Amino acid sequence: MQQILTASQLLTGPTDRQFAPGALLIDGGKIAAVGTPSEVERHASPTADRYDYPDATILPGLINCHVHLAFDASPDPVSALQSSSDDELLAAMQQRAHEHLFAGVTTVRDLGDRRGLITSLRDAIKRGESTGPRILAAGAPVTPKGGHCWFLxxxxxxxxxxxxxxxxxxxxxxxxxxxxxxxxxxxxxxxGMTDAQFTSEQLRLITSEARAAGLPAAVHAYTTDAIAAAVEAGVATVEHCTFHGNDGAAALDDDLADRMALDGVAASPALPSGWRRMWDMLGPQRAEAIADRLRWLRRHDVPLIFGSDAGVPISQHGDPVSTLELYEHIGFPQADIIELATTTSARHIGLGDVTGEIRPGLDADVVVANGDPTRGVGCLRHLRRVLRAGIDSW
Ligand SMILES: [Zn+2]
Known part of the structure; x- marks a missing residue:
């Protein structure tokens, strides 16, 4: 079944490729053509379904590279998790997965649940038995005895x-x-946040075992030392990536940032949807330090990917836009923010040939939003449609 979507604007993902007006042809679950409405019309069959969205923008589905579907975003997600049976937890994770999709997030990367329960949800969505975003699942994070999130x-x-x-x-x-x-x-x-949990040798062992199994690695790292050791060990993404010294003060290392840029190691800041509250708590000086760090990573061409750590306290499931607004608040151009949250994110989590862009051959993971997100990303709260592999999400 073919469908043509036209709108006053179409953003393909990369900032240098946009159409106004724009159209896209979906055939089955895939994108078959993209361009101006007349170009796209030439590829379509006369029986294709046609949908027109004036005053709206078509763009790729968002990709949240750092969520925890097993956490409920309450002040104490750990107790909530520990008091849930596997069945209860899985049902809650399914509900939270829906919330992401309804908000325009067509892919999530889950970076830690209880013992890999999430793989069954991922597979049910894949088989079409459950509605939800595409899920990449890490399962239980590797941590020392009694270490960070040992209870997973x-x-x-x-x-x-x-x-x-x-x-x-x-x-x-x-x-x-x-x-x-x-x-x-x-x-x-x-x-604590500045305590190293593994030696360099142990990090290398983990990544080499992962590589042997064909799996990339993501490291949760705040300190510059831990980031350096993980980059050396060959991780694909650095979560949080705050470049703190062991005393907790900023320790931005230009050479290390350059190395990340050169090796294509992405920084995944994973800033919560409730960042405004966090910034109020931290005060203007420390908040500005976070903004400075993000701008500094960008200046060094370190690939930045989108994540919100959804599920931890002050980060809600199904609210990608608040975190996107943080980037807007600190002066990133809106088109760059959209590229970051779609194309760049897909590429650095290994899905560049699958999603993250409106390009023929990729899955039709597509969002239609009222208004123009290149003038204000807040309009991504007002969605007309969310398609996951060509299928409507509601
Ligand atoms: Zn996390």
């Missing part, structure tokens, strides 16, 4: 258990390996 089931305490853990994840079918390179705030009594 990924504890290791020796080279042997590291190997066994990565192989286990590969066997249950995860799409990547998540490594907890530093401690964090979610684990009562656990290591």
């Amino acid at each position: 089931g990924g504890e290791v305490d020796s080279a042997e258990s590291i190997r066994a853990n990565v192989r286990h994840n590969a066997r249950i079918g995860t799409d990547l390996i998540k490594i907890m390179g530093n401690g964090g705030q979610m684990t009562p009594g656990g290591p």
Whole structure:
């Protein structure tokens, strides 16, 4: 079945390729043609369904590269998780997956759930038995005994258990390996944000086991030391990527940023939807330091990908736009923000040939929004349609 969508504007993803007016032809679940309405019309069959959206923009579905469907975004997601049975947790994860899709997020990368429960949800969506975004799943993050998020089931305490853990994840079918390179705030009594959790040698062991299983690695890292060790070990993305010294002060390392740019290692800031509240709490100076760091990464051409850490306190599922507005607030051009949240994100999580762009041959993951997001990304809250592989999400 073919359908043609036309709108006053079409953003393909990359900033240098836009049409006004623009059209796209969807055939089955794939994008068959894109361009001006008259160009696209030439490729279509006379029986194609036609939809016209004046005063609206067609763009690729958003990609949230850092979510936790197992967390409920309450002030205490860990207790909520621990008091849920697997069945209850899975039902809640399914609901949260819907919330992402309804908000225009057609792909999520889940960076830590309980023991890989998410793979069954991912597969149900793939088979069409459940509505939801495409999911890339990390399963339980690799962490030391009692380390950051140990309660998700990924504890290791020796080279042997590291190997066994990565192989286990590969066997249950995860799409990547998540490594907890530093401690964090979610684990009562656990290591802090500037504590290293693994040696360089252990990081290399994890990434080489992952590579052997054909899986990329994402590292949760705040400190410059942990980022350096993880980049050296060959991770694909650095989550949070805050470049803190071991004393917690900023320690921006130009050479390391250049190395990330050269190796194509993406920074995934994963800033929460409730960032305004966070910035109020931090005060203007520390908030400005976050903004400075994002601009600094951009100046160094470090690929930035979109994520919101949805599920942790102050980051809601199904609210991609608030986090996008943070980039707008600190002066990123809107078209760049859209490219970051679609094409760049897809490319750096291994989906560049599948989604993230409106280009013939890719899955028809498409959003139609009222208004013009290149003038204000807030209009992405007002969606007319969300298509996942050509299928309407509501
Ligand atoms: Zn996270």
